[in-house]
Amino acid sequence: MPDQTEILILKAKKGDTIAFNKLVGGWYKRIYNFGYKYFSDHDQAMDITQKTFIAIHKNLVRLESPQKFKGWLYKIALNYCREEDRKQKKKWILPFVNFKTEKEEFVFNAYESDLDDPEKSFQKGELAELMAKALGKLNSDQRAVIIMKEYECLKFKEIAEVLNISENTVKSRLYYGLKSLKAILNKWNIKHQCYYF
Amino acid sequence: MSNRPDQSTLISYLYGELDEQENNKVKAYLEENLEVLKEFEALQNTRSLLSHLEDVPVNQPFILNTDHSGFTRQKNPQVFWQRWSGVAAALLVILISVVVWQLNFEIENNELRIGFQDQKTPPAIENDPVYSIQNLQDQEEYLKMLVAEVLKEKQENELLEMQDWKSNIHNEVNALKISISQQKSIQLAQKPIPNQEMTELINQIREDNYTAMIKLLEYSNEQQKVYAQEMLTNFNDYLEGKRKKDLEVIEYAINNLKSRTDLKQEETEIMITKLITQLNEER
Numbered sequence: 001m002p003d004q005t006e007i008l009i010l011k012a013k014k015g016d017t018i019a020f021n022k023l024v025g026g027w028y029k030r031i032y033n034f035g036y037k038y039f040s041d042h043d044q045a046m047d048i049t050q051k052t053f054i055a056i057h058k059n060l061v062r063l064e065s066p067q068k069f070k071g072w073l074y075k076i077a078l079n080y081c082r083e084e085d086r087k088q089k090k091k092w093i094l095p096f097v098n099f100k101t102e103k104e105e106f107v108f109n110a111y112e113s114d115l116d117d118p119e120k121s122f123q124k125g126e127l128a129e130l131m132a133k134a135l136g137k138l139n140s141d142q143r144a145v146i147i148m149k150e151y152e153c154l155k156f157k158e159i160a161e162v163l164n165i166s167e168n169t170v171k172s173r174l175y176y177g178l179k180s181l182k183a184i185l186n187k188w189n190i191k192h193q194c195y196y197f
Numbered sequence: 198m199s200n201r202p203d204q205s206t207l208i209s210y211l212y213g214e215l216d217e218q219e220n221n222k223v224k225a226y227l228e229e230n231l232e233v234l235k236e237f238e239a240l241q242n243t244r245s246l247l248s249h250l251e252d253v254p255v256n257q258p259f260i261l262n263t264d265h266s267g268f269t270r271q272k273n274p275q276v277f278w279q280r281w282s283g284v285a286a287a288l289l290v291i292l293i294s295v296v297v298w299q300l301n302f303e304i305e306n307n308e309l310r311i312g313f314q315d316q317k318t319p320p321a322i323e324n325d326p327v328y329s330i331q332n333l334q335d336q337e338e339y340l341k342m343l344v345a346e347v348l349k350e351k352q353e354n355e356l357l358e359m360q361d362w363k364s365n366i367h368n369e370v371n372a373l374k375i376s377i378s379q380q381k382s383i384q385l386a387q388k389p390i391p392n393q394e395m396t397e398l399i400n401q402i403r404e405d406n407y408t409a410m411i412k413l414l415e416y417s418n419e420q421q422k423v424y425a426q427e428m429l430t431n432f433n434d435y436l437e438g439k440r441k442k443d444l445e446v447i448e449y450a451i452n453n454l455k456s457r458t459d460l461k462q463e464e465t466e467i468m469i470t471k472l473i474t475q476l477n478e479e480r
């Protein structure tokens with residue numbers, strides 16, 4: 001029995017714009033986060049998300065089977081990520097405003113503040129930022145595999161289809177990717193025990 | 198031959214994608230070989246660190262839920278044929294209804310006439326000469342009647358107007374008579390007032406005004422005092438309430454902080470104790 005996404009794809013293929021809009025609504029967050037984890041940059045993530053859905057809209061009629069939609073979607077997104085990566089390597093970008101360093105206004109609220117465990121919340125945010133940086137240090141193949149497996153929860157078979165490689169190669173890239181990540185984190189003196197004592 | 202799981206198997210085991218038999222094999226091997234277990238744990242720890250990078254919330258794009266996407270339709274031939282088959286079906290229904298009801302279409306003198314079967318429309322009454330003469334006579338009589346009615350109405354209105362005018366004049370004359378008689382009586386009642394009486398009267402009026410002013414000021418002062426007192430009391434109550442609430446918030450925050458600090462201290466003490474015992478054991 002076809003699931004909700006498959007029904008929407010079939011309707012969208014027939015020209016039902018409402019179904020296509022629903023499809024976009026359902027996958028927008030996932031593709032944005034895929035792009036965000038790939039680049040650690042909001043603008044680039046937004047850019048690839050928009051490009052991906054425009055491409056989907058243009059070529060949805062050509063999609064043979066709705067079951068292949070997920071892999072196809074990530075394949076397009078990944079291609080745009082790589083394209084953006086290549087463009088980025090060619091030019092030297094200096095951000096005009098560094099939003100992350102801007103201080104947010106502090107408003108104290110005893111009932112809703114991080115008073116419960118401010119240390120932990122600070123650590124959590126700090127670690128997330130470091131993990132994003134560490135992911136950025138990996139090569140693009142390993143990074144893509146880790147993001148697809150760890151955050152997008154794709155099966156090895158699906159990742160293999162997206163990348164057009166064998167399942168064993170996917171696993172191998174994931175293995176070495178995790179090892180490289182560990183080495184980077186060790187270099188920065190970030191260990192599992194630091195955050196889980 | 199070594200049963201050591203290769204990278205691929207280890208990764209599948211890490212993500213729980215091995216079948217039960219393979220899973221048990223790897224589990225048993227890891228229990229026996231600490232080196233591989235360490236390697237596996239390192240991978241597991243890296244994964245758990247990765248879980249700290251959570252999804253970023255993003256607003257969904259503004260989507261118009263309309264069916265007006267021109268370029269989609271152009272590219273989809275099925276939609277095109279669906280639309281034209283609808284038009285064809287509508288035309289077919291019209292044709293069938295024409296045949297079934299035997300509708301008759303006629304165009305004469307810039308007029309479109311739709312009729313059932315072959316019934317011919319009756320000739321226009323306007324073209325009948327007998328009818329037109331009778332109609333003219335009727336119209337003439339009707340016009341005469343109208344003129345007579347209008348004249349009669351006019352006369353009646355004139356009579357009524359005359360009566361109204363007469364009564365108005367009569368009223369006005371009476372009013373003038375009354376006013377003249379009143380003026381005469383006032384002139385008779387008026388006498389010259391002496392200066393002394395006049396000054397006394399003015400002084401009296403001044404005194405009355407003065408006392409009235411004092412009373413008014415006293416009254417307004419009292420009112421103002423009452424109002425100010427009420428306002429101060431209300432403000433005091435509000436400040437008291439606010440202070441109590443602030444104190445409650447501060448107390449809650451301090452208690453919370455204290456309990457967390459105590460907990461942290463306890464955890465640290467436990468950690469130190471464990472470390473000391475471990476060190477002692479090692480010695």
